[in-house]
Amino acid sequence: MCREGVNAFVQNLQAHDFREWASQHHWASIRDGFGTRKQEPTVLCTATCGICNKSFPIVKRVLESSAYNLPDAVVYQRLRLSSPGVALGQVVKGRTTSPDKYAPSEHVRQRWQGLMWSVYQVAFVDVCGDAVGPFYPTENWGIGAPPTNLDEIAADARAALHLARHAGSIPVGTDSRATEDQVGDVLAPIMFDRYGYKALKSWNQKKNKYVYVRKSVPAFWWGTGHQLDLLYQNEGEQSSIAIEVKVTEDWDHPICEPLGDLIGHNAVLNIRVPTQEDQLDKATRQLVTKAETMLEATGRAKFMCIWP
Numbered sequence: 100m101c102r103e104g105v106n107a108f109v110q111n112l113q114a115h116d117f118r119e120w121a122s123q124h125h126w127a128s129i130r131d132g133f134g135t136r137k138q139e140p141t142v143l144c145t146a147t148c149g150i151c152n153k154s155f156p157i158v159k160r161v162l163e164s165s166a167y168n169l170p171d172a173v174v175y176q177r178l179r180l181s182s183p184g185v186a187l188g189q190v191v192k193g194r195t196t197s198p199d200k201y202a203p204s205e206h207v208r209q210r211w212q213g214l215m216w217s218v219y220q221v222a223f224v225d226v227c228g229d230a231v232g233p234f235y236p237t238e239n240w241g242i243g244a245p246p247t248n249l250d251e252i253a254a255d256a257r258a259a260l261h262l263a264r265h266a267g268s269i270p271v272g273t274d275s276r277a278t279e280d281q282v283g284d285v286l287a288p289i290m291f292d293r294y295g296y297k298a299l300k301s302w303n304q305k306k307n308k309y310v311y312v313r314k315s316v317p318a319f320w321w322g323t324g325h326q327l328d329l330l331y332q333n334e335g336e337q338s339s340i341a342i343e344v345k346v347t348e349d350w351d352h353p354i355c356e357p358l359g360d361l362i363g364h365n366a367v368l369n370i371r372v373p374t375q376e377d378q379l380d381k382a383t384r385q386l387v388t389k390a391e392t393m394l395e396a397t398g399r400a401k402f403m404c405i406w407p
Contacts, residue, residue, distance in 0.1 A: 104148035213240035296331035316363025325359035
């Protein structure tokens with residue numbers, strides 16, 4: 100599907116009643132992320148581009164803040180079928196968190212659409228009731244400039260975390276929050292002493308100590324915002340690097356949270372500290388790696404796995 104075809108497809112949707120249009124298509128249940136096991140509530144159909152005559156996947160899902168899996172699901176189908184794709188995020192009152200209050204600004208919408216289109220060739224539009232929202236992806240979707248030394252930062256972080264893992268410092272069981280703190284303690288001196296990035300902390304009077312701040316950032320229909328795990332800021336360079344920490348969760352949802360982080364920060368490090376073997380089959384792992392590599396190519400993301 101070509102760029103002209105995407106625009107024509109979205110314009111056609113915008114001109115019609117969405118429910119009526121959807122009822123005229125056959126939708127198959129698919130996995131709510133990367134992988135092939137069928138399950139609700141994400142569904143898929145395919146169509147043919149009216150301009151280049153190539154088939155493309157259309158994935159629709161209700162946008163729920165507690166299960167924001169549509170980015171993973173549509174990117175998986177787009178890579179599986181080797182074709183650009185379309186994501187239809189349905190905003191449903193009672194399921195989408197406070198849609199009247201937390202609707203994305205036009206700026207956030209355009210940046211999110213620009214990120215999804217420029218990195219993955221996915222046209223991501225929201226659907227409110229019978230109406231399909233606008234599609235104006237911006238090429239300037241990033242926050243500031245990507246860190247020029249992100250490769251070095253990631254390499255140093257990986258080396259330090261491997262040493263800490265082998266020394267038994269991390270993880271602390273399977274609880275991500277405890278593991279986040281341990282990862283933060285390992286990274287803090289490296290990030291500050293070598294690169295000038297200071298961990299975002301605040302004084303917790305109840306615990307009588309400084310604790311890491313889990314700061315939220317505005318995100319595309321993500322309720323009150325996407326809450327990242329750790330944040331490092333370099334005030335001199337006006338740059339910030341978000342950290343996502345995984346333990347046993349989200350094997351089949353590798354990119355939705357890193358994508359959310361990039362709406363609010365210059366870059367993201369996605370760090371998995373597993374207590375189990377890889378939960379993905381070989382074919383799915385190959386597509387996950389491809390999706391991660393495509394995001395890394397922006398210069399704003401790094402993915403790493405710290406095995407025991």
